Amino acid sequence: MKLDPRHLELLAAIVDHGGLTEGAEAMGKSQPSVSRSLALLETRLGTRLFEKGKRPLKPTEICLALAAEGRRIIEAGNSAGLLVSRYREGKSGVVRVGGTPIFMDGVISGMIADFQMAYPDIRIDQSYDYAAELMRRLETGSLDVAICPMNPETIPDEFEFARILPGRNVIACSVVHPLARRTSVKLSDIAPYPWIAPPANSPLYEDLRNVLASIGMRDFKVSFSGGSLTSVVTILERSDALTVLPYSVVFMLRRQKALSALSIRIGHPERSLGMLWPRDSPLRPSVRRFRQFIAKEFTALASTISKHEQNALWRR
Missing domain, CATH: 3.40.190.10 (Periplasmic binding protein-like II)
Structure with a gap:
C-alpha cells in the first residue's frame, strides 16, 4: 500500500504538537481540512489512528509508527531544502579547475587549501595542462575555469580572461x-x-x-x-x-x-597570470564563488609581492 507522504507529515505534526488544531497550525492548514485528510487516511488504512473519545488525542500504535515515518519525510525535506540553499549560495558543488603545473603547485594549491577550509562542501577537481589544451577543455565543457599565464591580446573572443598577476x-x-x-x-x-x-x-x-x-x-x-x-x-x-x-x-x-x-634584472614575459573561462557558458554558483575567492586572494598577493620585490630583491 502506497500512502501520500503529505498525510504522514500531517500525522507527525498532530502527534508532535498534541492535537488537530495545533498540528494544522504547524502545517499551515485549516483544522477542517486536516480533519478531512485524517478521515480519508483512516478509511484507506481501515483502522483508527487516534483512540475514540480520548482527550487530549491519544495516538494508536499504527499512528505512532506512521508519524515516525512522517518525521523522516519532514527531515528529508528540510535537508533537501538546505542542500538547495547551500548550492544556490555557492557553498556546495564541484569546481573543475585546470592550470599550468608550476603555478598550480607553487601558488594556486595553497589558495585551494584555504578555499576548502572556508567551503568544505565544495569539491575541487584539479588538473594540469597548458593554454591550448586548457582552452579546448573549456570549450568542450570538461573544465570550469583555467588559471594560466597568457597574453591578453591573443585570447580568442569566445573566452573571458581576468588578469590576476603581472608576468614577472x-x-x-x-x-x-x-x-x-x-x-x-x-x-x-x-x-x-x-x-x-x-x-x-x-x-x-x-x-x-x-x-x-x-x-x-x-x-x-x-x-x-x-x-x-x-x-x-x-x-x-x-x-x-x-x-x-x-x-x-x-x-x-x-x-x-x-x-x-638573484638580483639580476631580466626581461618579463608579455603574459599575465589570469583566470580563463568561456564567455557565454552558464556559471554555477560554486564556480562563481571560487573565482571570487581566487581573485580576492591575488589582489592581496600582488601588492605584497610587488613590495617584496622592490624592498628585498633590488635593495640587496
Missing part, C-alpha cells in the same frame, strides 16, 4: 648558492653554472631561452629538464644549478627557505 620572472637558485647573497650579479657571474630547463612545451621554457638570449647567453649547459616543481626545487637545493621561475612562485616558497632570486 627571476633567475632562481638555492639559498646556499654562491651567488645567492650577492648585492649585484653580472652576466659573467652566472655563466659558469648549469641550468634547469622546464618542460619543452611549457611557456616557461620559452621564457628561459628568451631570458638567456636577452643577457647574451646563447650557449648554456642544461643539467636537468622537464621535472615537476618539487623536483626542480629539490635539485636546486642540492646543486649549483640555476633556473628561471615566476617570481610569485619563488615568493610563495620563501617560508621553506629553499630558493633565492
